[in-house]
Amino acid sequence: MSMSDSFEDIVDAIQPGVKPRPGNLPGPAARVVLVLCWLALGLLPILSAVGDIKLAAGVTGTPGTLTVVSCEDLGRGRYDCKGGFAPDGGGAAVPVDASPDSEAGDVTRAQLAPEGDRAVKAGTAGVAAALTLPFLGIASLAFLPYVIMYFLGARRGRRTAVAAGAAVTVLGVIGMIAGMVAAYS
Known part of the structure; x- marks a missing residue:
């Protein structure tokens, strides 16, 4: 048994059945x-x-500063990050979900979503990410x-x-x- 025969056996095992002829279309x-x-x-x-692009570009949402407080490792490369959002107009910081690509301690310009539950990076970097x-x-x-x-x-x-x-x-x-x-x- 040659290498090509072995390869054909592997391919046949993966793709059993009738092989389509060239030019045979659905x-x-x-x-x-x-x-x-x-x-x-x-x-x-x-x-x-579209919503995230509008948010990062400042078309929607409230401008302010996001401070990432914690990032929990969920396994398989996934993270759940939490932060505090301080609006530019003043007022108390709002607890929000931060982007999973954040790190605890990050402080960035951000936009608070109209729902008030999350903030995304604002400006050129935020738009590029979106x-x-x-x-x-x-x-x-x-x-x-x-x-x-x-x-x-x-x-x-x-x-x-x-x-x-x-x-x-x-x-x-x-x-x-x-x-x-x-x-x-």
């Missing part, structure tokens, strides 16, 4: 479902981050135009769609990295 209804699922997968991170998920959504949508063109059988423009998809993916990854750096700095 039916039209399945294609629509696949595109809609892909679109939802890409748009949900973008839509779910844009991490939208950049993930953008990166995940990058090759959707190519797939739609492929499903429709379009021949013209597919190379351009691949090049644009690669460029948008790179942009999305750079945005995610910048957002994560901003969140942890």
Whole structure:
């Protein structure tokens, strides 16, 4: 038994059953479902981050200072951080949830959510951190135009769609990295 036979046995064990032939595509209804699922997968991170972007940009919420008091290790790299938020207009500090990427003792400019239960980093760093998920959504949508063109059988423009998809993916990854750096700095 050669190495390639062993490899094929492993692949067959993981993917049993009939192997699809090249050019064998799902039916039209399945294609629509696949595109809609892909679109939802890409748009949900973008839509779910709108509130945090508005908050970090100062469009909503109350400006002030966040002092992280404690961070509890929940295991598997997860943390629950608590802090006190002192509004710029004065008044008593409000106990709030802080970002899990905080450390006890951190003092930062922040915005208090209208609900009054959490505060997020404000300013450019806060906006960059809030844009991490939208950049993930953008990166995940990058090759959707190519797939739609492929499903429709379009021949013209597919190379351009691949090049644009690669460029948008790179942009999305750079945005995610910048957002994560901003969140942890």
